[in-house]
Amino acid sequence: MLLPVSTWPDIESWLKRSKTIVVPIGSMEQHGPNGFIGTDALCPEIIARHAESLAPDDMLVGPTFSVGCAQHHLGFPGTITLRPSTMIAAMADWTESLMRHGFERIYWLNGHGGNIATIEAAFSEIHARRSFDLRGADNRPGLKLKRRDWWDFKSVMTLCNQLYPVGHGSHATASEVSVTYYGYPDHTRTDVEMSPKIAPNGKISDAVQYRRDFPDGRIGSDPTQSSVEDGEKIVGAAAKAVLEEVRRFSA
Amino acid sequence: MLLPVSTWPDIESWLKRSKTIVVPIGSMEQHGPNGFIGTDALCPEIIARHAESLAPDDMLVGPTFSVGCAQHHLGFPGTITLRPSTMIAAMADWTESLMRHGFERIYWLNGHGGNIATIEAAFSEIHARRSFDLRGADNRPGLKLKRRDWWDFKSVMTLCNQLYPVGHGSHATASEVSVTYYGYPDHTRTDVEMSPKIAPNGKISDAVQYRRDFPDGRIGSDPTQSSVEDGEKIVGAAAKAVLEEVRRFSA
Amino acid sequence: MLLPVSTWPDIESWLKRSKTIVVPIGSMEQHGPNGFIGTDALCPEIIARHAESLAPDDMLVGPTFSVGCAQHHLGFPGTITLRPSTMIAAMADWTESLMRHGFERIYWLNGHGGNIATIEAAFSEIHARRSFDLRGADNRPGLKLKRRDWWDFKSVMTLCNQLYPVGHGSHATASEVSVTYYGYPDHTRTDVEMSPKIAPNGKISDAVQYRRDFPDGRIGSDPTQSSVEDGEKIVGAAAKAVLEEVRRFSA
């Protein structure tokens, strides 16, 4: 079930058989010369929705938390970021809204490495509010918060390495661009040239340094290899893995 | 141009000819027995994207700010709300990110009456930060922030009244449900019965009172009248009006 | 009863027969060449106190929340504003203090159009805290928060239109200046010339634009028409309307 296109009676029914919801969470930031700015939000959304299509009765997908922590990409036009303190507040509000309805297990399917720290910090903030409750609310039946980066499944990683033995990279990767091309085939960019073909590797700190050291936005990748066909394979593998994990998480 | 499926060089080019961006902003909240929880986010998104399709060179559409202020709907499962203070912080972060790239005119296309107060408060907060800048930043070339509720065009209102002379209503309206049905035709709900056929009217204050006084979530509406065909007409009218206004706003 | 000049045993007695309090809420901002900076705080204070004088046993008036949201007036010396996030926090603290004593109905008599958005946002914030309470506090017997703009009664509007068929305006209006002249007759300004006699109309966004487009601070008004006598009539009409509404609100 997809929450944004469901009705409230649908969700009321869902809660009678499950306390779990999957929330895609991403970022709005540059992804090099041929990758979409929305890549990191679109990937988990595409994968979660594909997983849902495989087993609509086993998976409820919430709205996508589409703008995350991308300060280090602000050197490139189009990037939008939340300050981490804002993101923590927003994730807490989403969680408290869901808890009020009876949800107890929230599975955040993440599409952005730069979100990891703040997502984990948000989990601590949410749990701390319960611990600091003046009446001991953290002793109530539990709340489980889980983060999963969509690429961090063995099956997905193996597939990506097979598809892109060279130039997979760490930002604007060949695989993530493929996933979005699969999701938005009308927007693929097939004619973009990049130089060097494989972007340099290196460390990032903040917006100014990032743009200086990685002038076209890529890190270590050659996303000219990306294709709709590859995207389909990756989405299939990731959706399967997510579905299995969500089933275990809900049990 | 749609920012989430554009690249950063696309946005860099855009900024050479325009300082304007359109941001759909909505809510994730119950919309009665046959309306989607995402209605208020989906409507401005559908309309903005349709407007963009009419004149891609004249309009840049950002990501949808999809969860807004819906405390009063929390009595119905599936509703997600931000606290107003969180929403203000998030809108400020979006705006400051965009300002850093050179955007100066942000047009928020709103889909939710309950957002109006907090959107306006956010505008004041953003402007106040500039006024309180220790070096007088509010004297710099200007930032313009504008809110437009998608239904609040004469052409759109006239059309809705023609389509639904009775039972248009004020929440879970016949028109907004039609817009989403047009956007998501595979998810239409044609078999939902409602009693009474036209929901009661009345005032709302908070979540508990809302659910008590409006048990199926509708206010004053009969959305069984909604259809894909009506949605197409409304989207057409609204998109045209938005496009014209954005052109004036950018001038 | 006027809370600031009452004793705590007075309030303890009041709470045995009523859970209602009226709080005047305004702003400290320029009101053109002959209007007081405190106009928007003074008007609801004068009206509320007059209403109280008509029926001291039926109405408890709290202290005036005198500084509100006036960022857009900061171009004029003397204007003081809260950021909306601060105003939300302060209104929440007032409300939570009053709730602790047993108040359940708070009627905010507002004197400033620019406050409307933030007052409504504050209501959502306060209710959201209850909804997010880890033990379900929003299911307790209710809290009612109501905003009423003092000019927004039919009787008051009719009177103002009769008194000022031309040049009533929308900021530094003839009526609000009259109300304050009635309240502070020693401070009336009878010798101020304005040019043009009726100020221009138009839209406002932020402090810099406001001062540029409305150089003497007025919008659409000719407050040279204002007088103590008119003020008395308006205060009488508004106080009567407020008193009636507060009685209904308390019932």
Place this chain on the structure above:
Amino acid sequence: MLLPVSTWPDIESWLKRSKTIVVPIGSMEQHGPNGFIGTDALCPEIIARHAESLAPDDMLVGPTFSVGCAQHHLGFPGTITLRPSTMIAAMADWTESLMRHGFERIYWLNGHGGNIATIEAAFSEIHARRSFDLRGADNRPGLKLKRRDWWDFKSVMTLCNQLYPVGHGSHATASEVSVTYYGYPDHTRTDVEMSPKIAPNGKISDAVQYRRDFPDGRIGSDPTQSSVEDGEKIVGAAAKAVLEEVRRFSA
């Protein structure tokens, strides 16, 4: 000059000859069986306005910051408090608004012992924002923030000790009740009996302990001695001292 009943051109003129403003700051809290809940806001307001009446050209009095830190009085109905963090934010907003107009010296005339800590904390917060300015704004021409408790002048203290050699006390004092009686002679309470005649002394921590240990709200005082006549003397002495100090502060 009194800012709330002045016009913006008045303040524009003032700023040509002075950068100073006096802001009365108080609290809304119980003051025993015959003292007003507004005592601590009314005292500095009455004194500041009296001082202004003595030399209108030398003193500009702003609006009264009337609700402060009174958590420890919340056990008594009618008390309203800000959390210290809210009060800091509000004082910062007032200050930044005034700084934008060119004010550089803000003299807070305080009426409440319980405000002292938070006022000083707010000063540090405001100065810290300047120190943390990324461009070194704290090196600009200065901002001076000063707090003065109205009773803390030698002349005032001597007078109070003469008037009330016994039972002056430390909360709901004979002197502060007299000041408010002078300001609001129609509201004096002459028939209130208290037992014991002089309230006990002791320490306070929080709301629950305060009400338990000081059941009628007074600490160490016998405010049945208070009178309009005494109030007049005290206001005279305090206003004179304030006026002199403000002149020095402005120099």
Place this chain on the structure above:
Amino acid sequence: MLLPVSTWPDIESWLKRSKTIVVPIGSMEQHGPNGFIGTDALCPEIIARHAESLAPDDMLVGPTFSVGCAQHHLGFPGTITLRPSTMIAAMADWTESLMRHGFERIYWLNGHGGNIATIEAAFSEIHARRSFDLRGADNRPGLKLKRRDWWDFKSVMTLCNQLYPVGHGSHATASEVSVTYYGYPDHTRTDVEMSPKIAPNGKISDAVQYRRDFPDGRIGSDPTQSSVEDGEKIVGAAAKAVLEEVRRFSA
């Protein structure tokens, strides 16, 4: 018992016989030409640990809250400050953590005059959260928060006046430098010349004014008099006084 070098079973045992903990709280700020930047954190830490060594079973010493409010010292390199709002949040978190374990009496042994206001504000904030609890948590068995400045015991003051009849001063005092020399004898500075020998007295407001008026950082003091021997005496007197007071506080 010293919490940082204790185990959790140690604290579990402690809580069976006491609800009290002592928390040294200081600052990291310049202390003139021969005083340590950490002086105000080190003094209460040294004294608290010495007190604990006298009666390990009667006193539990927590970690030192070592960075406080020192905006006014930021003109001198090495000074680190929290904004007051941050310090309030941090002290609240420490307190809520300790309350969760069952601590009910927290004795903050303070080493910095500039912390006093914010510590007291933090106490109000913490108590206010309890008062504003939607279920009336402030009626539960109590929380006691106490601040004690280490020099503010009669025995300590008398000793300091005996040791330094001239040039004790009010910042970078001879006594506090001695206490730290006793604690860190290897770091004493015996060869520092100061001119004038006794620093001037005066008022402080913010960082820029402080450095201008007190160019070497001292106020009123001659800390060339400081010595390890004096420090030992002062620590002995202060530790004894603290231990006695903590015993009373715990009773």
Place this chain on the structure above:
Amino acid sequence: MLLPVSTWPDIESWLKRSKTIVVPIGSMEQHGPNGFIGTDALCPEIIARHAESLAPDDMLVGPTFSVGCAQHHLGFPGTITLRPSTMIAAMADWTESLMRHGFERIYWLNGHGGNIATIEAAFSEIHARRSFDLRGADNRPGLKLKRRDWWDFKSVMTLCNQLYPVGHGSHATASEVSVTYYGYPDHTRTDVEMSPKIAPNGKISDAVQYRRDFPDGRIGSDPTQSSVEDGEKIVGAAAKAVLEEVRRFSA
């Protein structure tokens, strides 16, 4: 140089030759039956100070940020945590204080895995403030923020694996307990029995689950192996690695 026992002229001199400071950062949380609650703060402090002793002219060590994010340990008495949002605010204040003096490279030597997320989030928050500066402050010469977990050097890891081929573990590890025993030899606990000898492994989420699944607080470790001698070796290896890295970081 150790900042807390240095003078401000020392730091002024330091800044003439270096813009770097090392800040140990840890946590105050349970570390099993024989580990100190302060372990995670003490380890980086001991190591940083040892490194400084090897090359005092090459390394400036700031005060220890001793309380971090430990919500998940709150089930064990003595644990103190900051909420992540508070920790972000505090780290920002430390950084902005240091930046005001001219520091540009801050090396946070971390002792707690649970801090990693929030430290990285704080870095983003600090950089975002610069990016959002209305005058483009992020284009100024740079600020570098680096986190290093003390155990995360190849030399240190190799040594720990040699010393503890079995039962090194992941919380209350044999190595961290040894480091603190080396630092505080008088507080070693040699007689604590643990059952099972090697604690179970597993995942952690929040405070309640942690205590339930790991009843004595350890995860995967057998810290009865810890000793002063081992600690000395580990501190030596880690201090050497830190010193080398800090030299490179400063270059």
